[in-house]
Amino acid sequence: MTHHYPIIYIRGFAMRASERDETAADPFCGFNVGSTVYRAVESRNKLADKMVFESPVVRLMSEFQYQHVYQNGFDIMDGDWQPARDENGNVIPGIAPASIIILRYYDDGSDLLGDGRSRNVLEYAQKLNEVILTVRQRVAEYLHNGQQVMPEADFKCYLVAHSMGGLVARAFLQGAPLGLPHAYTEARATVDKFFTFATPHNGIDMLGMNVPYWFTAAQANTFNRNYMRDYLNLGNLSPAFNGRVDLIPSSAFPINRVFCMVGSNRGDYEVLKGAVRAFVGHGSDGLVRIDNASLWGVQTDPHGALVEGSQQPAATAYAYRSHSGYFGIVNSEEGYQNLTRFLFGDVRVDVYLEVSSVSLPQEVQDAVDDGRTLEAGYQFEFRAAPKGKRWFLTRRQSVEDSPACRSHEELTQPGHGPCTVYLSSVFLAKRAKVDKSPALSYAMAFAAKVPDYVIERRFWMDGHFEGADLFRGTAIVELTPPADAASTSPWHVKLWWLNANIDAVEAQVLFSANTPSFDIRLPFDQPDRPGISGCLRLTVQPWA
Structure with a gap:
């Protein structure tokens, strides 16, 4: 209520x-x-x-x-x-x-x-x-x-x-x-x-x-x-x-x-x-x-x-x-x-990045294997915009000095599992919908930028292209509340990447005192060097 x-x-x-x-x-x-x-x-x-x-x-x-x-x-x-x-x-x-x-x-x-x-x-x-x-x-x-x-x-x-x-x-x-x-x-x-x-x-x-x-x-x-x-x-x-x-x-x-x-x-x-x-x-x-x-x-x-x-x-x-x-x-x-x-609002979505692995250009990897020191800072951009609007609910971009940042060392610590990075939170409201669809929808754009690789305190220029991406994609999120608004009915959650050969992720979620929130993950993968793999984790919960 x-x-x-x-x-x-x-x-x-x-x-x-x-x-x-x-x-x-x-x-x-x-x-x-x-x-x-x-x-x-x-x-x-x-x-x-x-x-x-x-x-x-x-x-x-x-x-x-x-x-x-x-x-x-x-x-x-x-x-x-x-x-x-x-x-x-x-x-x-x-x-x-x-x-x-x-x-x-x-x-x-x-x-x-x-x-x-x-x-x-x-x-x-x-x-x-x-x-x-x-x-x-x-x-x-x-x-x-x-x-x-x-x-x-x-x-x-x-x-x-x-x-x-x-x-x-x-x-x-x-x-x-x-x-x-x-x-x-x-x-x-x-x-x-x-x-x-x-x-x-x-x-x-x-x-x-x-x-x-x-x-x-x-x-x-x-x-x-x-x-x-x-x-x-x-x-x-x-x-x-x-x-x-x-x-x-x-x-x-x-x-x-x-x-x-x-x-x-x-x-x-x-x-x-x-x-x-x-x-x-x-x-x-x-x-x-x-x-x-x-x-x-x-x-x-x-x-x-x-x-x-x-x-x-x-x-x-x-x-x-x-x-x-x-x-x-x-x-x-x-x-x-x-x-x-x-x-x-009616729904809260907290968005996290989970990085499973990152790979380096082969020449940089060879330098690391030879025992040379590496410094590299990764920037992660994120934007979320509801359907039919001219503005963003959240907007994190490198050119505006607002991306999430992590070092190569933080992303590759052995034995710690995926590195989790908080990106933003999005609140959705039924009254703000622009069409007759029962779903609460928004688009989220995510990018992982290619870092500046510094080997033994010297910038590695070979193969570097300023502003390039390790991964960039836009996903659609649809959250459909139960038609009868009864607490015994499930929500339908669906998210998928646009223009990517990755299947949509769907789930039926029944929120309760024992399940106040639900995590759903949308994976991504860039297998080529330099590359990155992981997922966007959305923690969804009803909001009042």
């Missing part, structure tokens, strides 16, 4: 007082910004394509009947707020569950509504706690035909955040006020799903260095990993991951209820006339590096120590979008589609 719980939106970082003023003056803090431009290719020398995206707020209201909660010029956190009235002037108590609430954490730090002083991320987390509890109360007050719609005991909410807003949410989910470890427990239990747009989960790096701890201007050290380790309560876990902080323990929030939307278009991030993107460098959205923008879930024992081998990636998708601006990730069709499919 799909629920339309309240969406609490948390915007990103505003460094200068003028930016905080702009945020305070905007009722929806940027969630109401749309766009009419789209880059189908990575080149900025070509004109953008026209694609009208009205804004997340407008689309959520028109497609899912969400409502805002402002009344008579007041927010629900204001003491003078009063509920809406119907066409006869009667009070409609509370707010509907399908409401959009903005965490207005920059109001107090603006010159327009406050003292112009930025606050600490921990203060913003406390404010989020207060907002959630207030929203729960207001939703419990809401009546439809005289009946309570959602009692406090049944209340849930969605957290949706852009950039630093995701760190505010994580400080709430993972941290706590000093000396009050259980202060947020009640509100945390109400969070059903957590979605982030371009959040620097592992901090922000410029010129190859993490933002320093001493850089406290406007709380910019919020993105320092040492400080993040403290306010995210990762002191016991971060050292085991070389100081990384893109971790969320299962005791704080389940990783399978988290989605990370990652941008890869640095070229259109125009802050400070492009200086910021120059400092951040390639492999970013202009501000946040791609490898810092997703999350990993980990299991801990009762003492808070890491359970070895428990790492699991959050659902992640990639888009050729910049951190913000005309080509920004929040004001994009790709971001919105992933958001709504994650919140309200």
